[in-house]
Amino acid sequence: ADAAPATTPQAVVDSMEAVFGPNTGRRRNHTKGLCAEGRFTATPQAARYSRSPLFNGQPVPVQARFSLAGGRATAPDTARSPRGLALQFQLPGGALHQMAMLNVPVFSSATPESFFARLDADRPDPATGKPDPARQKAVAERYTDNKPLAAWMAQHRPPPSFANASYHGLHAFRFVNAQDQARWVKWRFVPRDGEQELSEEQLKTAPADFLAPALAERLRKGPVEWDMVLTLGQDGDPLTDPTQAWPAGRTEVSVGTLQIQRAGGSGCEAINFDPLVLSDGVQPSPDPVLAFRSPAYATSWVRRQGEAAKGEVAKGDAPRGEAAKGNPPRGEAATSEAVRR
Ligand code: HEM
Numbered sequence: 183a184d185a186a187p188a189t190t191p192q193a194v195v196d197s198m199e200a201v202f203g204p205n206t207g208r209r210r211n212h213t214k215g216l217c218a219e220g221r222f223t224a225t226p227q228a229a230r231y232s233r234s235p236l237f238n239g240q241p242v243p244v245q246a247r248f249s250l251a252g253g254r255a256t257a258p259d260t261a262r263s264p265r266g267l268a269l270q271f272q273l274p275g276g277a278l279h280q281m282a283m284l285n286v287p288v289f290s291s292a293t294p295e296s297f298f299a300r301l302d303a304d305r306p307d308p309a310t311g312k313p314d315p316a317r318q319k320a321v322a323e324r325y326t327d328n329k330p331l332a333a334w335m336a337q338h339r340p341p342p343s344f345a346n347a348s349y350h351g352l353h354a355f356r357f358v359n360a361q362d363q364a365r366w367v368k369w370r371f372v373p374r375d376g377e378q379e380l381s382e383e384q385l386k387t388a389p390a391d392f393l394a395p396a397l398a399e400r401l402r403k404g405p406v407e408w409d410m411v412l413t414l415g416q417d418g419d420p421l422t423d424p425t426q427a428w429p430a431g432r433t434e435v436s437v438g439t440l441q442i443q444r445a446g447g448s449g450c451e452a453i454n455f456d457p458l459v460l461s462d463g464v465q466p467s468p469d470p471v472l473a474f475r476s477p478a479y480a481t482s483w484v485r486r487q488g489e490a491a492k493g494e495v496a497k498g499d500a501p502r503g504e505a506a507k508g509n510p511p512r513g514e515a516a517t518s519e520a521v522r523r
Pocket residue numbers: 194195208209210211212215247248249265266267268282283284289291293294297350351352353424453454455471474475478479480482483486
């Protein structure tokens with residue numbers, strides 16, 4: 183067999199296209215989703231942890247996108263895959279701060295290499311049109327970092343509504359306050375409506391598309407709210423491996439409330455939700471998965487925006503008219519593909 187290709191953002195996005203289909207004009211991962219809008223307001227105690235303008239207590243406008251993990255635009259909403267929430271905060275003065283989170287407490291992969299190996303093992307074999315089971319088995323034996331997520335997924339079913347899920351940042355970040363005091367944290371957004379899971383029975387009978395209608399229906403009663411909860415790290419907590427949850431019993435602090443007020447439309451379609459678009463007072467950990475995400479998202483963004491600008495958009499929940507707007511991505515891949523063209 184050929185040597186495995188290097189784990190580059192472009193190779194990973196190529197592999198997404200091979201596994202899920204080209205998704206022309208659309209996200210190569212988390213392809214099925216919907217836009218939403220609202221605002222975020224920090225609690226008074228938030229500024230003790232970070233000096234970011236995100237946490238100054240003034241309401242900050244938010245563009246959001248709820249999604250299903252994976253590159254299948256027609257995935258049923260019962261799919262036993264993670265759900266996503268991406269947020270873009272418009273800070274005072276216009277600067278942006280972004281997050282992209284999942285409704286699971288740990289990630290599948292400790293490194294970009296294992297993520298890529300697992301993804302690429304699902305690539306259809308040209309001879310059969312199906313993934314090669316021997317290759318999948320070899321990858322499963324070689325990389326076991328997905329065990330914590332697999333165990334969690336086996337015990338949990340998908341939510342009946344995006345409003346009934348907690349969304350986890352998963353990576354460690356360093357919060358720095360106005361006195362230059364720094365500490366390691368993780369965060370999650372906890373729904374005020376409470377977490378819920380579909381029953382096994384509902385999983386069998388629910389229609390393919392209930393998540394967008396459920397959110398629209400819930401919003402008729404008023405905004406949906408989540409508390410942003412920080413977990414304060416202690417010495418020795420893993421900072422570079424998103425497959426490892428921190429030990430239970432860590433101090434938790436509520437630092438703000440996200441209010442989703444409206445859903446639908448295309449206001450989020452052209453946004454590249456890059457987890458490294460941060461503001462002063464929030465710094466990334468040296469987690470290799472976090473570092474790899476930024477250029478991978480930019481690679482997907484450059485391809486889909488280029489296609490959308492030419493009017494090439496695959497059918498489905500496609501962007502409508504907003505394709506050419508939005509913030510340009512940062513990162514090496516975007517620079518090389520977009521600027522040098
Ligand atoms: C090596 C690891 C990962 C790779 C290569 C990867 C890759 C991607 C790509 C290419 C996209 C589409 C971007 C676009 O076209 O705008 C995407 C979307 C997304 N990813 Fe990841 N991802 C990784 C890890 C993660 C992790 C750890 C999280 C959560 C903490 C996450 C959450 C999301 C979410 C929520 C979206 C949808 C964003 C939106 O709605 O625009 N991903 N990912």
